Amino acid sequence: MPDQRDESEPEEEFDSDLSGALDNALEELRREIRDRFPAAAQPVRDVDWFALFDELRQRLNTFGMVERSGEVDEFGMDEVVLRRSRPLLDFMQDQYWRIDVSGLASLPTKGPCLLVSNRSGMLPYDGLMISHAVSRWQGHGARPRFLVADWLITLPFVQPYLAQLGGVRACRENAERILRRAGWVVAFPEGVKGAAKVYRDRYRLQRFGRGGVVRVAIEAGAPLVPVAVVGAEEVHPVLFKIETLARSIGLPFVPVTPTFPLLGPMGLLPLPSKWRIRFGEPIPVHTLGPDAAQDELLISRLTEELRERIQSMLNQALRARESVWS
Numbered sequence: 001m002p003d004q005r006d007e008s009e010p011e012e013e014f015d016s017d018l019s020g021a022l023d024n025a026l027e028e029l030r031r032e033i034r035d036r037f038p039a040a041a042q043p044v045r046d047v048d049w050f051a052l053f054d055e056l057r058q059r060l061n062t063f064g065m066v067e068r069s070g071e072v073d074e075f076g077m078d079e080v081v082l083r084r085s086r087p088l089l090d091f092m093q094d095q096y097w098r099i100d101v102s103g104l105a106s107l108p109t110k111g112p113c114l115l116v117s118n119r120s121g122m123l124p125y126d127g128l129m130i131s132h133a134v135s136r137w138q139g140h141g142a143r144p145r146f147l148v149a150d151w152l153i154t155l156p157f158v159q160p161y162l163a164q165l166g167g168v169r170a171c172r173e174n175a176e177r178i179l180r181r182a183g184w185v186v187a188f189p190e191g192v193k194g195a196a197k198v199y200r201d202r203y204r205l206q207r208f209g210r211g212g213v214v215r216v217a218i219e220a221g222a223p224l225v226p227v228a229v230v231g232a233e234e235v236h237p238v239l240f241k242i243e244t245l246a247r248s249i250g251l252p253f254v255p256v257t258p259t260f261p262l263l264g265p266m267g268l269l270p271l272p273s274k275w276r277i278r279f280g281e282p283i284p285v286h287t288l289g290p291d292a293a294q295d296e297l298l299i300s301r302l303t304e305e306l307r308e309r310i311q312s313m314l315n316q317a318l319r320a321r322e323s324v325w326s
Contacts, residue, residue: 076163103279112179112222119194120232144184179220211299223282228313231275
């Protein structure tokens with residue numbers, strides 16, 4: 001035992017010398033960092049892990065929002081993002097989907113306007129292209145805001161981009177706020193029922209809810225403009241739907257298309273179908289007065305008239321096209 005204790009003493013002295021040298025080196029490094037970076041000399045505060053996690057979650061929901069314009073409005077539309085996205089949107093309209101737009105001359109030149117269109121698929125390509133087509137026609141006028149379903153606007157990574165490009169959560173309050181400021185709104189009264197249509201039911205309009213779009217238009221004094229979009233339902237043709245799995249992940253349904261999920265993420269790319277967007281004659285409502293919004297018979301009649309106009313425009317556009325791709 002004494003021999004072992006004696007043999008370990010040099011090793012302990014060596015470890016002590018090494019530890020002291022290491023402490024001295026670290027102290028010199030700290031001193032140099034403090035001299036070069038005075039801000040680093042401040043004591044480190046205790047980390048609030050709950051606040052850090054909440055900040056991280058918020059940053060994930062706004063991933064990719066690198067630069068924000070000073071002209072971001074209350075709904076999140078960003079002029080900087082719109083300006084940068086305009087070449088891509090022009091390409092999608094002119095080259096990829098080759099959208100044939102007609103009826104723009106019938107649109108009002110001033111005041112609020114409520115554009116009412118058929119719903120074409122899960123993703124809001126239709127609203128984005130309608131808004132872009134009207135914006136190009138108006139020049140420097142206010143860009144129409146397209147309404148987006150709740151389940152889609154709340155998805156991570158999706159909401160920031162849709163908001164920056166003019167997407168607004170679909171609810172009556174948001175539509176009223178925009179129209180009261182003489183803005184333009186693109187609405188899809190079919191809702192989820194329209195987005196969930198399978199391929200065999202394409203371009204067959206579903207029920208227009210309870211006449212909400214007509215009530216909003218009457219109260220705001222905004223004309224109702226029927227809009228028909230043909231070609232967008234072939235972008236992601238839904239063969240059938242899986243609903244049980246969808247509910248577990250917060251989606252109304254999981255679509256099965258010719259390319260998805262067979263091709264994985266590549267199957268999410270939209271097909272280059274040929275589009276046609278038709279703007280019909282406006283239905284004026286400003287002469288009815290705000291009290292007309294409480295007349296259920298009038299609301300029902302105008303809602304059905306609007307639905308019939310859009311369906312008729314769809315049928316005409318379908319008869320006029322030669323194929324899905326031309």
